[in-house]
Amino acid sequence: MIMTNMTTGDKVVLYFQPCGWFGSGRYEVDGYVYNANEEPKILMTGKWNESMSYQQCDGEGEPLPGTELKEVGLKLADAPKDDKYQYTHFAHKINSFDTAPKKLLPSDSRLRPDRYALEMGDMSKSGNEKSSMEERQRAEKRTREEKGRSFTPKWFDITEEVTPTPWGDLEVYQFNGKYLEHREAADKSEDNTDPKSIPFNPWQFQDMST
Incomplete structure (x- = not known):
């Protein structure tokens, strides 16, 4: 490594x-x-x-x-109580709704239905949800290509810098600060929506049904 x-x-x-x-x-x-x-x-x-x-x-x-x-x-810390998959305390924390910020982003991995089903021990549902999500991912790509739009990160901007790595030359993106603006506005809001009720959606195009 x-x-x-x-x-x-x-x-x-x-x-x-x-x-x-x-x-x-x-x-x-x-x-x-x-x-x-x-x-x-x-x-x-x-x-x-x-x-x-x-x-x-x-x-x-x-x-x-x-x-x-x-x-x-x-x-190495002791394994968390009732852990099914040998996750660390840190992994449990970042996947927990107890630590979710207000107005959770729809792309937050806590909301992934396949991940949540796996956490609940439902392997069959997790597999089905993962397949469904991959189909939505392919649909998003088709929609994007049909509209002639390229993928554009929301929280990062591409720079002119290229960095050599063991895996070849890679483009460099820099944080644009927009997430901090989003988080500041969210923290000040009185929106107390249950984060579990937010549909998972990491894609640019909202409606994947067409």
């Missing part, structure tokens, strides 16, 4: 070790933090289901004299 700081060029490369016979190597992760010049600076080791440790290293990836392996402050 590679995580790159697109601003500085620093990156961390982690290798998830395959599990051997009788569980040997299970959960183990090793890797390095590299600077923009591809030089290793910090070695990382640990288990992804427990905790990670780090230590400064030389250009060959060997620990520097006088340094010691230190554990990263964060540790």
Whole structure:
């Protein structure tokens, strides 16, 4: 796994070790933090289901004299109670209607019918809802192409910048601040609509029935 700081060029490369016979190597992760010049600076080791440790290293990836392996402050939290899918507390929180802001956006993943059915343990309904959503997605694309319109993000604007990545050159979008305006207006409103009553709709064209 590679995580790159697109601003500085620093990156961390982690290798998830395959599990051997009788569980040997299970959960183990090793890797390095590299600077923009591809030089290793910090070695990382640990288990992804427990905790990670780090230590400064030389250009060959060997620990520097006088340094010691230190554990990263964060540790894996206990699994949430009654969890069905091994979600973290954070994943449960961002999918919960209890944390939903006022005037929830119709594109919010909390409203996805397939996700909610899965949360309720209804696998059959979740599969059907997912298929239905994919059909709506294809319908939106057809409608957009028939009208000669290109996809335009609402909360981001494309820039003239192109950034090289391991997956090729990618266009860069920047946040345009419009969501903050929407959120400020929503927070000031007296609209207390139940977020569960909002139909899920992440597409640009509202009516997908035609």
